[in-house]
Amino acid sequence: xxxxxxxxxxxxxxxxxxxxxxxxxxxxxxxxxxxxxxxxxxxxxxxxxxxxxxxxxxxxxxxxxxxxxxxxxxxxxxxxxxxxxxxxxxxxxxxxxxxxxxxxxxxxxxxxxxxxxxxxxxxxxxxxxxxxxxxxxxxxxxxxxxxxxxxxxxxxxxxxxxxxxxxxxxxxxxxxxxxxxxxxxxxxxxxxxxxxxxxxxxxxxxxxxxxxxxxxxxxxxxxxxxxxxxxxxxxxxxxxxxxxxxxxxxxxxxxxxxxxxxxxxxxxxxxxxxxxxxx
Amino acid sequence: xxxxxxxxxxxxxxxxxxxxxxxxxxxxxxxxxxxxxxxxxxxxxxxxxxxxxxxxxxxxxxxxxxxxxxxxxxxxxxxxxxxxxxxxxxxxxxxxxxxxxxxxxxxxxxxxxxxxxxxxxxxxxxxxxxxxxxxxxxxxxxxxxxxxxxxxxxxxxxxxxxxxxxxxxxxxxxxxxxxxxxxxxxxxxxxxxxxxxxxxxxxxxxxxxxxxxxxxxxxxxxxxxxxxxxxxxxxxxxxxxxxxxxxxxxxxxxxxxxxxxxxxxxxxxxxxxxxxxxxxxxxxxxxxx
Numbered sequence: 001x002x003x004x005x006x007x008x009x010x011x012x013x014x015x016x017x018x019x020x021x022x023x024x025x026x027x028x029x030x031x032x033x034x035x036x037x038x039x040x041x042x043x044x045x046x047x048x049x050x051x052x053x054x055x056x057x058x059x060x061x062x063x064x065x066x067x068x069x070x071x072x073x074x075x076x077x078x079x080x081x082x083x084x085x086x087x088x089x090x091x092x093x094x095x096x097x098x099x100x101x102x103x104x105x106x107x108x109x110x111x112x113x114x115x116x117x118x119x120x121x122x123x124x125x126x127x128x129x130x131x132x133x134x135x136x137x138x139x140x141x142x143x144x145x146x147x148x149x150x151x152x153x154x155x156x157x158x159x160x161x162x163x164x165x166x167x168x169x170x171x172x173x174x175x176x177x178x179x180x181x182x183x184x185x186x187x188x189x190x191x192x193x194x195x196x197x198x199x200x201x202x203x204x205x206x207x208x209x210x211x212x213x214x215x216x217x218x219x220x221x222x223x224x225x226x227x228x229x230x231x232x233x234x235x236x237x238x239x240x241x242x243x244x245x246x247x248x249x250x251x252x253x254x255x256x257x258x259x260x261x262x263x264x265x266x267x268x269x270x271x272x273x274x275x276x277x278x279x
Numbered sequence: 280x281x282x283x284x285x286x287x288x289x290x291x292x293x294x295x296x297x298x299x300x301x302x303x304x305x306x307x308x309x310x311x312x313x314x315x316x317x318x319x320x321x322x323x324x325x326x327x328x329x330x331x332x333x334x335x336x337x338x339x340x341x342x343x344x345x346x347x348x349x350x351x352x353x354x355x356x357x358x359x360x361x362x363x364x365x366x367x368x369x370x371x372x373x374x375x376x377x378x379x380x381x382x383x384x385x386x387x388x389x390x391x392x393x394x395x396x397x398x399x400x401x402x403x404x405x406x407x408x409x410x411x412x413x414x415x416x417x418x419x420x421x422x423x424x425x426x427x428x429x430x431x432x433x434x435x436x437x438x439x440x441x442x443x444x445x446x447x448x449x450x451x452x453x454x455x456x457x458x459x460x461x462x463x464x465x466x467x468x469x470x471x472x473x474x475x476x477x478x479x480x481x482x483x484x485x486x487x488x489x490x491x492x493x494x495x496x497x498x499x500x501x502x503x504x505x506x507x508x509x510x511x512x513x514x515x516x517x518x519x520x521x522x523x524x525x526x527x528x529x530x531x532x533x534x535x536x537x538x539x540x541x542x543x544x545x546x547x548x549x550x551x552x553x554x555x556x557x558x559x560x561x562x563x564x565x566x567x568x
Contacts, residue, residue, distance in 0.1 A: 005378040005381075008374060008375070008378065009375065009378055009379075009390065012371065012375055013393060015446070016393070016394065016396075016397050016446075016449070017393075017396075017397070018412075019397075019405065019408035019409055019411075019412060019446070020396075020397060020400070020408065022408060022411060022412060022418055023404070023408050023411070026411070036421065075295055075296055075299065076296070078291075078292040078293075078295065078296065079292065079293060079295070079296030079297075081288075081292045082288075082289050082291075082292030082293030082296070083293065085288070085289055085292075086289070086293070095293075095297070095300075098300045098301075098304055098305060099300065101304050101305075101308070102304060104499075104503070104554070105547065106503050106504060106506070106507035106524075106546070106550070107504070107507070108507045108508075108509065108524050108527055108528070108543070109311070109507070109543050109546065109547050110307075112311065112527060112531065112539060112540065112543045113307035113308050113310060113311045113543070114303065114307045115531075116307065116310040116311060116313075116314050116536060116540055117306060117307045117310045119536065120310060138303060139303075141299075141303075142299070142303040142304060145296070145299070145300075149296075174287075174288055178288075199399065203399070203401055203402075205401065205402065205403055205510075206509075210531065219401075220401050220403055223401060223403045223404060223407075224403055224510070227403065227407050227514070235404075235407065239400070239404045239407075239408070242400065242401070242404070243396075243400060246396065246399045246400065247396065250392055250395070250396065250399070254388070254392060
């Protein structure tokens with residue numbers, strides 16, 4: 001890299017990370033001040049761990065994200081398999097466009113549209129409040145599905161079409177052929193899709209905000225409620241913890257990536273050697 | 280595979296998702312239109328839509344009281360701030376994407392991770408961090424006054440809202456442009472300069488047109504969330520700069536679902552129109568040599 005490029009990149013990184021660093025530093029501040037650091041203290045962390053509402057929100061968020069990721073991965077993978085086999089152009093285009101809608105639409109419109117439907121249906125059944133954990137889960141599955149499908153579809157297209165056919169010719173039932181031949185081939189896409197669904201669900205605020213009832217809080221909604229009133233550095237402590245969790249996860253996934261790339265390279269080399277040995 | 284099993288597989292795999300997509304993607308959008316065009320008793324009406332275009336309110340700017348179209352002003356303001364933020368993101372992000380694509384592979388992946396880390400933080404936290412920095416008693420002002428440079432008042436201005444938007448959505452601009460640029464054939468650039476093309480023209484006539492698909496998706500990915508956001512303006516604009524997202528959220532909180540739906544419907548139609556327009560315009564640009 002040239003010198004100017006290096007300086008430019010460094011400046012952007014300062015812009016990206018300065019706010020994070022400031023949150024981190026002030027989470028250890030003894031006073032409540034946001035501009036003067038008056039001494040190191042863990043008091044905001046202690047207070048955070050005593051805040052039952054936040055802890056409950058963490059559990060809620062994780063339960064919701066796990067369920068949404070699992071359900072959307074299973075349904076999305078099946079949908080991708082079906083869409084990949086569609087022969088009709090018209091149907092395929094229709095499916096593709098509908099799948100694109102939640103990704104193109106602003107979150108606020110997805111949230112409002114689902115909320116309106118839930119409220120309307122709830123009113124039909126005479127319920128006073130129709131928004132709860134269930135509606136939120138439905139909403140999360142809905143906005144996760146397109147991302148899973150988009151991760152799995154390319155893997156299916158790359159796959160050798162003869163593979164499942166061969167499995168069936170050799171006596172596998174279609175069901176078994178899918179699990180034994182097709183699924184292992186598309187597994188990287190399925191896993192990436194699931195991780196994406198999980199993180200999208202964890203991170204979502206806007207759609208959750210419109211589709212959650214009053215009683216049920218996820219972490220982003222809890223953060224929203226915390227920042228609505230007067231500020232406590234408890235929020236900074238929470239942000240710092242989230243930051244380090246994310247950092248650890250990213251580092252692990254990067255290491256894992258490099259390892260798998262390395263392994264694949266070795267496997268390919270071995271295969272090549274074996275082939276050469278044979279000829 | 281015989282025809283029967285094939286159609287059975289297709290039926291089993293596609294049916295659940297098709298039903299789900301119909302019920303939870305298509306039907307809710309129909310509900311937006313339905314609520315937008317009905318009143319409290321679900322009788323057909325144009326009132327909600329026309330209210331958006333005709334509702335007026337008075338603004339007191341210190342000298343005189345002006346009568347303005349409430350929601351049209353809000354919409355134009357959202358559009359203005361979103362466009363400014365998108366342009367700034369593009370100006371900042373394009374060179375970075377270019378630098379990244381030309382760097383060593385190892386550097387590329389490190390930079391990618393670095394850019395993605397803030398993206399993984401919740402946008403509420405990111406916005407809140409800027410509120411801490413920009414406040415009158417915040418970090419920025421204490422640094423400035425420590426350097427005897429005076430103080431600035433940023434929080435509660437449109438500048439603060441733009442800073443927040445740029446910060447929150449910057450990665451969405453860089454990543455698509457980078458992924459297009461990384462695949463760009465270096466030999467094309469070499470060929471251009473070998474044939475005597477000055478480097479400015481290489482950028483304008485080779486790199487730019489080839490990176491246009493990435494730019495396009497980056498612009499869409501920044502423009503759409505920034506035009507419809509509702510938290511950034513509340514926190515960094517001190518609630519003084521109502522945006523279209525705030526208007527929707529406000530009507531929702533006030534339990535005015537029909538009018539909230541009407542605003543959402545109008546926003547959706549306008550965005551759809553804009554995206555078609557962008558696509559048309561850029562297509563033409565690609566063809567022109």
